[in-house]
Amino acid sequence: MRQFVDYLALKASAGSGKTFALSVRYIALILKGESIKSITALTFTKKAANEMSERIINTFLDLDKPSRKGELDTICALLEISAKDAIKRRDKYLKDFLTNELKIMTFDSFFGMILRLFALHAGVSPEYETSQNEAKDLQSKMIDEISKKNNILHDFALYINEYDSSKGNFFKTLSSFDESIAELSYKQTTKPSSDTLMAKVKNMHEYINSLDNASTHAKKAFGANSVNEYLKSTVASKTTLNGEKTYSKIYSNELEDMFCDIKQECKKYADELEAYQLGRLSSIFEIYKNVKTRLLQQNDTLTFCDVTNFVSKLLADDNFKHVLYFRLDSKIKHLLIDEFQDTNVIQYGIISPLISEIVAGKGQTDVGSFFYVGDTKQSIYRFRGGKKELFDKVINDFSHISLDTLDTNYRSSKTLVNYVNSVFAHPVIKNYKPQIPDKKDEGYIKVVSSDEIIDQAVIEVENLLNSGVRVSDIAVLCWQNDDSDMVCERLRLKNIAYTSESNVLLKNSPLVFALINYAKFCLFDTEIYARNFSAFMGKMPVKIELDLDKTAKENLIYLAKRAEISLQDSDILRLLEIANGDLIGFIFELEHSQVKATKSKNGGVQVMTVFKSKGLEFKHVVLCDLVGRGSTDKDKFIVDYDINEGMMVKLKVANRACYDDEYAKFMLAYEQKIYEEDINKIYVAMTRAKMSLIIVKKQNPNGNSPSYFTEYGKENDEIKYVCLQECEVGKVTPNNDQIPQPKPSKKIQLALIQKDDQKSANNDEIGDLNAVYFGLALHFLLEMCAKFSKDEILAQTHAMKNKFAKFLTKDELDDVVSRAISLCENKQFNDIIKDCIVKKEQTVCYNDEIKQFDLLCIRQNEMVVIDYKSALGDSDKYVKQVSGYVRILQNIYPDYKISGAIFYALKDEILVKRI
Numbered sequence: 001m002r003q004f005v006d007y008l009a010l011k012a013s014a015g016s017g018k019t020f021a022l023s024v025r026y027i028a029l030i031l032k033g034e035s036i037k038s039i040t041a042l043t044f045t046k047k048a049a050n051e052m053s054e055r056i057i058n059t060f061l062d063l064d065k066p067s068r069k070g071e072l073d074t075i076c077a078l079l080e081i082s083a084k085d086a087i088k089r090r091d092k093y094l095k096d097f098l099t100n101e102l103k104i105m106t107f108d109s110f111f112g113m114i115l116r117l118f119a120l121h122a123g124v125s126p127e128y129e130t131s132q133n134e135a136k137d138l139q140s141k142m143i144d145e146i147s148k149k150n151n152i153l154h155d156f157a158l159y160i161n162e163y164d165s166s167k168g169n170f171f172k173t174l175s176s177f178d179e180s181i182a183e184l185s186y187k188q189t190t191k192p193s194s195d196t197l198m199a200k201v202k203n204m205h206e207y208i209n210s211l212d213n214a215s216t217h218a219k220k221a222f223g224a225n226s227v228n229e230y231l232k233s234t235v236a237s238k239t240t241l242n243g244e245k246t247y248s249k250i251y252s253n254e255l256e257d258m259f260c261d262i263k264q265e266c267k268k269y270a271d272e273l274e275a276y277q278l279g280r281l282s283s284i285f286e287i288y289k290n291v292k293t294r295l296l297q298q299n300d301t302l303t304f305c306d307v308t309n310f311v312s313k314l315l316a317d318d319n320f321k322h323v324l325y326f327r328l329d330s331k332i333k334h335l336l337i338d339e340f341q342d343t344n345v346i347q348y349g350i351i352s353p354l355i356s357e358i359v360a361g362k363g364q365t366d367v368g369s370f371f372y373v374g375d376t377k378q379s380i381y382r383f384r385g386g387k388k389e390l391f392d393k394v395i396n397d398f399s400h401i402s403l404d405t406l407d408t409n410y411r412s413s414k415t416l417v418n419y420v421n422s423v424f425a426h427p428v429i430k431n432y433k434p435q436i437p438d439k440k441d442e443g444y445i446k447v448v449s450s451d452e453i454i455d456q457a458v459i460e461v462e463n464l465l466n467s468g469v470r471v472s473d474i475a476v477l478c479w480q481n482d483d484s485d486m487v488c489e490r491l492r493l494k495n496i497a498y499t500s501e502s503n504v505l506l507k508n509s510p511l512v513f514a515l516i517n518y519a520k521f522c523l524f525d526t527e528i529y530a531r532n533f534s535a536f537m538g539k540m541p542v543k544i545e546l547d548l549d550k551t552a553k554e555n556l557i558y559l560a561k562r563a564e565i566s567l568q569d570s571d572i573l574r575l576l577e578i579a580n581g582d583l584i585g586f587i588f589e590l591e592h593s594q595v596k597a598t599k600s601k602n603g604g605v606q607v608m609t610v611f612k613s614k615g616l617e618f619k620h621v622v623l624c625d626l627v628g629r630g631s632t633d634k635d636k637f638i639v640d641y642d643i644n645e646g647m648m649v650k651l652k653v654a655n656r657a658c659y660d661d662e663y664a665k666f667m668l669a670y671e672q673k674i675y676e677e678d679i680n681k682i683y684v685a686m687t688r689a690k691m692s693l694i695i696v697k698k699q700n701p702n703g704n705s706p707s708y709f710t711e712y713g714k715e716n717d718e719i720k721y722v723c724l725q726e727c728e729v730g731k732v733t734p735n736n737d738q739i740p741q742p743k744p745s746k747k748i749q750l751a752l753i754q755k756d757d758q759k760s761a762n763n764d765e766i767g768d769l770n771a772v773y774f775g776l777a778l779h780f781l782l783e784m785c786a787k788f789s790k791d792e793i794l795a796q797t798h799a800m801k802n803k804f805a806k807f808l809t810k811d812e813l814d815d816v817v818s819r820a821i822s823l824c825e826n827k828q829f830n831d832i833i834k835d836c837i838v839k840k841e842q843t844v845c846y847n848d849e850i851k852q853f854d855l856l857c858i859r860q861n862e863m864v865v866i867d868y869k870s871a872l873g874d875s876d877k878y879v880k881q882v883s884g885y886v887r888i889l890q891n892i893y894p895d896y897k898i899s900g901a902i903f904y905a906l907k908d909e910i911l912v913k914r915i
Contacts, residue, residue, distance in 0.1 A: 003077065003078060003079075003080055004025075004028060004032075004078045004079060005402050005404075006367065006368075006369045006370070006400075007358075007359050007369065007370050007371075007398070007400045007401040007402060008370075008371050008372075008401065008402050008403075008404060009340075009371075009372055009373075009391070009394065009395055009401050009402070009403045009404070010371070010372070010373040010374075010403075010404050010405070010406065011373075011374070011375060011376070011391075011403070011404070011405045011406070012373050012374070012375055012405070012406040013375055013377065013405075013406065013407065013409065013433070013435050013687075014375065014377075014378065014409070014411065014683070014684070014687035015409040015410055015411025015412055015435075015617070015687060016406035016407065016408055016409055016410065016435065017406055017408075017410055018338070018373050018374075018375070018406070019051070019052065019055055019338075020055075020070075020071070020074075021373060021406065022041070022052065022336055022338055022371070022373055023052065023055045023056045023059055023071070024059070024071050024074045024075050024078065025078070025336065025371055026039060026041060026056050026336060027056060027059060027060050027063075027071070027075060028075050028078045028079055029334050029369070030060070030093055030096075030097065031075065031079060031086060031089040031090065031093065032079065033093075034333065034334060035333075036096055036097065036100040036101075036102065036103075037100060037103070037331070038331070038332065038333035038334055038368070039102075039103060039333070039334045039336070040103045040104075040105070040110070040331075040332045040334070040335055040336070041102075041103065041104045041105075041335075041336040041337070041338070042105060042106070042107055042110055042335070042336070042337045042338065042351075043104075043105075043106060043107075043337070043338035043339060044106060044107060044338070044339055044342055045106060046106060048106075048338060048339070048615065049104050049105055049106050049109075052104050052338065053102055053104045056102065056104070057102070059071050060090065060097055063075075063086065063087060063090050064087045064090070072086060072087075099837070099858060107308075107343075107347055108130075108304040108307065108308070111304075111307050111308050111311045111347075111350065112130065112304075112307050114311050114314075114324065114350075115307050115310050115311050115314075116128075118314060118320075118324065121314065121320065122310045122311075122313070122314050123293075123297065124296065124297060124300075124302065124310060125297070125300045125799055126784060126796075126799055127300060127780070127784065127799060128296075128300045128301065128302050129300060129301050129302075130301070130302055130303070130304060130307065131301050131302070131303055137295070138171075138291065138292055138295060139171055141291050141294075141295060142287060142288055142291045142292075145287055145290075145291050146284070146287055149287075152283055152284060152287065155280040155283065155284065156284055173635060173636075173637070174284070174285060174288045176635075176639075177285060177639070178285075178288070178289070178292075178305060178309065179305045179344075179384070179385055180344065180345070180346075180385040180639055180647075181639060181647055181649070184278070184281060184282040184285045184286075184649075185282060186275065186278035186279045186281070186282040187275075187279055187282075188279040188280075188282075188283065189272070189275045189276045189279050190276070191276050192269055192272035192273050192276055194226075194227035194269055196265055197227060197230075197262070197265040197266060197268075197269050198224075198226075198227055198230070200258070200261055200262050200265055201222050201224060201230050201262060202222075203258070204222045204258050204259070204262060205219075205221075205222035205223050207255075207258065208221070208222060208250065208255075211250045213249045213250060214249070214250050215246060215249065217246045218246050218247055218250060221233070221234070221235040221246065222235065227269065228654070231266065231653060231654040231655055232654040232655070236266065236654065236655045236658065236659070237655045237658050238259075238658065239658055239659075240256065240259070241255060241256055241259050242256060263658075263659040264659075266656075266659040266660070267659050267660045270651070270653045270656050270659075270660055270663070271660075273651065273653060274650065274651035274653070277636075277637075277651050278637075278649060278651070281637070292306070308346055308347065308350070309346065311350055312346050312349060312350055315349070315350060315353075321353070332354065332358070332368075333358070333368035333369075334358075334368050334369045334370075334371075335351075335354065335355065335358055335368070335369075335370050335371070336370075336371045336372070336373075337351075337371070337372040337373070338372075338373060338374070339373075339374050340372040340373065340374035340390070340391050340394070341374040341375060341376050341378060341379040341386065341388045341390075341391050342374070342379065342381050342384075342386040343386065343387065343390050343391075344384070344385030344386055344387060345385065345387060345390070345641055345646075345647055346385070348387075348390050348393075352397070355370055355394070355398065356398070358370045359398045359400050359401065370401070372391075372394065374391055376388040376391050376392075376680075377424075377429055377432075377680055377683050378614065378680060378683065378684050379677065379680055380610075380611065380614065380677060380680050380681050380684055381611075382673070382674075382677050387641045389641060389642075389643045390643075392643070393643050396643075405433065407433060407434075407435055407436055408435065408436045408437075408438050409435040409436065409437050409438060409439075410438045410439070411617055411687070411690055412437070412439065412443065412687065412689060412690055412691075413437070413439050413441045413442060413443025413444075413690065413691055413730075414437040414439055414440060414441065414442055414443060415442045415443040415444065415445055415729055415730045416437075416443045416445065416689055416690075416691075416693055417435050417436075417437035417439075418437065419445050419693070419729070420435070420683075420686055420687060421434040421435060423686065423722050423724070424679070424683055424722070428679060428722060429676075429679060429683065441691070441733070442730045442731075443691050443692060443693075443730050443733075444691065444692040444693070444694075444729070444730040444731055444732045444733070445692075445693055445694075445727065445728070445729040445730060446460075446692075446693075446694045446695070446727070446728045446729075447694075447695045447697060447709070447724045447725065447726050447727050447728075448460070448694070448695070448696055448697070448726060449696075449697055449698070449699040449710070449726055450696055450697075450698075450699055451698060451699045451700055453483075453624050453625050453626075453627050453696050453698065454483070454486045454487055454490055454624070454627065455490065456696045457476055457487060457490075457622050457624050457696050458487065458490045458491060458494060458496075460622045460694045460696065461474055461476065461491070461496060461605055461622060462494070462496070463732075464620055464622075464692070464694075464732060465496070467732040467734055468732075468734025468735055469619075469620055469692075469732060469734060469735060470735045471496065471497055471604055471605055472604060472605075472606070473618065473619040473620055473735065474605045474606070474618070474619075474620045474621075474622065475605070475606040475607070475608070475613070475616075475618035475620070475621050475622070475688065476605060476606070476607045476608075476621075476622045476623075476624065477608065477609070477610050477613050477621060477622070477623050477624065477685055477688065478607070478608075478609055478610070478624045478627070479609065479610060479624070479626055479627070479681075479708075480609065480627065480628075481609060482627075483609075483624060483627045483628075484500055484607050484608060484609055485500075486627075487607050487624070488500050488607050491604075491605060491607070496604070496605060497604030497605065498604040498605040498606070498607055499604045499605070499606055499607070500606075500607040500608060505593070505594065505595065505596060505597065506571060506574055506575060506578075506590075506593065506595040506596060506597045506598075507590050507591065507593060507595075508597070509571040509597040509598075511565055511566075511569050511571055511572055512571050512572065512575050512597070513532070514532070514533050514537050514563070514565065515556060515559060515560055515563065515565055515572065515575070516587060516590065517529045517530075517532035517533045518533045518541050518559050518563050519546075519555065519556065519559055519583060519587060520587065521533060521541055521543060522541075522543055522544055522545070522546050522559070523546065523583070523584065523587075525543060530543075533563075537563065537565075541563065542562070544559075544562060546558075546559075546583065548582065548583060548584070549772065550583075551579070551580075551581070551582065551583075552579040552580065552581055552582060552583040552585070552586035552587075553576050553579040553580075555583045556575065556576060556579055556583070557576065560572060570598040571597050571598050574595070574597070574598055578593075578595060606618065610681055610684060610685045611681075613684070613685070613688050614684050616688060617688055617689075617690055618688055618689060618690065619689070619690050619691045619692070620689065620690075620691055620692040620694075620732070621688050621689035621692065621693050621694065622694045622696065623685050623686065623693065623694065623695045623696070624696050625695075625696055625697045625698045625707050625708055625709050625710075626698065626701075626705075626706050626707055626708055628705070635652075636651065636652050637649055637650065637651055637652070638650045638651075638652060638666075638667075638670060640666070640669075640670050640673070642669070648666070650663060650666055650667075675721075678708070678721060679721060679722070681708075682708055682721060682722055691732075691733050692732055692733070695709060695724060697709035697710050697724055698710050703719075706719065707721075708721045708722065709721070709722060709723070709724045710723065710724070711723045770808070770812075771870070771871065773804060773808055774808060774812060774815075774816065774870055775869075775870045775871075776804070777800055777804040777808060777813065777816045778816050778819060778820060778868070778870050778905060779854065779868075780800055780804070781793065781796055781797070781800040781816060781817070781820050782820055782823070782840070782854075782868070783840050784796040784799055784800065785824075788823075788824040788829070788830075788833060788838075789824055790821050790824060790825065792824075793817060793820045793821050793824060794817070794821075797817050800813070800816065800817075801813050804816075815907060818907075819870065819905040819906070819907070820905070822905065822909075822910050823868065823903060823905045823910055826903070826910045826912075828901075828912050829866075829903060829910070829912075832857055832864050832866065832901060833855075833857050835859055836857040836858055836859045836864075837857070837858040837859070838855060838856070838857050838858075839855070839856045839857075839858070840854070840855055840856075842856045851884070851885060851888060853865045853866070853867070853885060854866055854867050854868050855867075855868070861895060861896050861897060862896060862897045862898075862899075863889055863893065863896050863897070863898050863899075864898075864899050864900065864901060865882065865885045865886060865889060865898070865899075865900045865901075866900070866901050866902075866903060867881070867882050867885070867900070867901075867902050867903070868902070868903040868904075868905055869902060869903070869904050869905070870904075870905055870906075871904075871906070872904060872906070872911075875913070878902055878913075879902070879913060879915060882900040882901075882902055882915050883900065883915055885900060886898050886899065886900045886915060899914065899915060900914070900915035901913065901914050901915065902915070
């Protein structure tokens with residue numbers, strides 16, 4: 001790799017080391033002496049962000065080990081330094097690395113950070129929560145709102161009747177627009193008249209019927225009684241009547257001119273109809289957005305799409321935009337973005353000015369750097385709004401950015417790399433650049449035909465197993481979730497172990513189901529819950545008393561230990577992650593929850609869709625062809641992005657491409673993008689394998705049973721994606737090694753523990769509910785403050801009172817504020833937090849126990865854990881609790897001086913107990 005380039009776009013094909021390149025660049029920035037706080041890396045999923053963090057942490061800490069020689073050599077080349085100098089620099093910055101938070105986050109988290117900074121300006125509560133689902137009553141509330149507006153109600157009913165088969169599909173369309181467009185600003189127009197068009201059609205009909213030698217078909221062709229009937233007719237699909245057998249005996253220039261006039265009138269009508277429909281839709285969409293915003297503000301719950309749209313809306317204000325980017329520019333000097341080909345238009349609109357500031361070298365900082373990586377060949381998320389065109393647009397928009405490519409494949413065997421190169425060579429993928437295989441082993445390729453795709457795939461799995469392949473090294477990739485389910489069922493019948501990307505709800509996951517039923521049994525003493533528990537655990541539970549003053553999470557952890565349910569199970573961890581509030585309330589919420597269970601971790605054939613396989617790799621892959629007809633696009637509007645024209649919305653009208661050249665051009669480009677994405681899907685699917693790739697292609701495809709791997713259709717109208725011939729090359733490499741026993745994973749503990757969203761209060765202080773809410777309010781107010789000062793307390797008071805007004809009186813709320821101010825002005829409190837990195841509500845898991853600190857103060861080689869109470873209560877118990885926190889931190893950070901402090905924020909005074 002060449003030396004460090006400040007502004008770089010990197011095109012990285014499958015298996016070429018994209019994550020490697022990003023992680024070594026991140027580390028190179030640190031070794032250059034750049035502040036860790038000034039480096040931000042963005043990606044699209046939590047999984048990718050976690051993997052990136054783990055890769056960077058492990059590489060940085062192990063940079064001097066032989067296993068990291070590749071990374072070390074690359075970093076040395078980037079910085080033009082020796083290995084000895086690189087290690088010396090690593091040691092120099094090690095302490096900063098361990099005591100600073102790595103800003104590696106998803107786009108959703110990044111936009112969430114922006115929104116929380118300016119929440120009040122956006123009209124949302126700073127303590128909003130995020131959800132994957134829209135408000136449950138959004139549809140009903142919207143219909144209530146529309147019912148008050150007679151003209152829009154009429155349009156609403158017509159829209160559903162004309163363009164959708166059900167209300168659900170209509171709302172899906174609105175939601176899709178919300179994600180990809182955010183705003184529809186088409187003006188209202190009057191409904192177009194079809195009178196002129198139909199008069200010309202009628203005139204043509206009468207003219208043809210006046211001709212003696214006109215055929216019966218010709219006389220009927222223009223006999224439509226309505227505009228919709230004519231637009232759907234066969235003759236409307238013709239671009240000219242010249243050469244048409246039906247009109248051969250009567251064809252003349254006059255006839256062609258009349259037909260051209262009809263076509264022009266059809267285009268005019270379609271354009272006017274599109275403007276009218278988009279105007280109607282804009283009005284309805286505006287109500288949808290307003291109702292949704294109102295519900296979000298009432299419920300303090302936003303979807304990730306809402307967060308992005310709120311940030312985008314904030315930036316529509318030019319004056320505010322400068323303030324926001326000024327603040328961000330002071331914090332972000334170096335920006336790295338992963339999987340850039342999946343960026344959507346709204347996301348790019350938000351980050352583009354930030355890129356501009358960095359590339360231009362403006363702002364408060366010194367010259368920074370910008371790096372983004374991706375592969376347009378792996379752009380497969382158009383349905384989520386991802387636009388691969390944006391990858392090249394960045395280079396066009398910012399001439400300072402250089403372009404580099406990674407062309408060596410480190411993942412797959414030589415045979416697989418060469419086979420993929422041959423399949424996707426230009427023109428299948430435009431300007432395809434062949435990859436160079438790094439591995440010397442030959443590998444195995446097989447293409448087999450069958451019309452029983454699922455059964456044949458299972459046969460190929462059996463063949464691999466018979467060749468000595470370990471079951472957990474095999475993956476079966478399908479195109480639809482239903483196909484994956486059928487594969488799993490066939491494997492089950494063959495008694496072959498498998499795992500799949502689960503669609504099972506978390507509440508129905510076996511261990512979660514058992515634990516929740518154990519909780520219900522302890523709460524309600526009903527036998528059915530005990531038997532539900534026994535059905536999964538093989539024993540009857542022992543009823544125990546629960547402390548309902550404790551949180552749902554605390555009670556569930558206690559119950560799991562008593563039931564001997566592992567706290568390391570992924571579904572149990574997911575349950576604890578979402579366990580908010582009190583136990584009874586949480587159980588009720590879980591009954592209505594749509595949260596999915598995590599992926600099964602048991603060894604077996606891995607079965608998943610191609611979409612879910614992106615970013616993964618497997619030793620042996622069985623790739624299935626399409627099963628069934630596939631999905632069809634029934635939307636009446638087409639949304640597409642053009643790098644020059646921007647976002648475009650077009651209305652589907654029958655045969656429109658035949659009489660509207662502009663629309664025909666649009667559709668040609670749109671369909672080409674759909675075709676290219678299908679090719680990209682196939683490319684992603686065929687580049688997951690490391691050693692063996694087996695493709696089961698359809699033997700006899702047709703229009704009702706399409707194929708990605710076999711061409712089909714009529715001779716002059718063939719449909720072809722990649723046409724694969726049956727073959728078998730190389731041989732399967734068996735596993736000769738012993739199956740290793742699982743080893744405990746090495747956990748890297750950094751000084752900054754990831755924040756837990758669970759807001760824990762000192763519910764054990766006083767037993768009554770009023771005291772519980774008082775403690776919650778105090779903790780909430782202190783947590784919301786950006787810094788501990790009277791002004792900040794007063795600034796956040798409104799949010800606290802809004803949240804707790806239903807539980808506490810005005811005097812009690814004022815008392816909360818008074819105590820918080822007293823705490824912030826306390827000299828001992830300020831002496832502790834002075835010059836410290838202060839982390840609030842920090843959660844740590846130690847020896848299978850979860851502990852949460854109100855405040856963790858970090859200064860050089862010293863840490864102080866602070867707990868604040870709103871009542872004296874059981875002081876000895878509190879001292880024991882905080883002493884336990886101190887011991888935990890001493891075990892994790894033996895080189896740090898650890899101490900503790902309890903601050904009692906009482907009505908008239910602040911008492912302090914040092915530990």
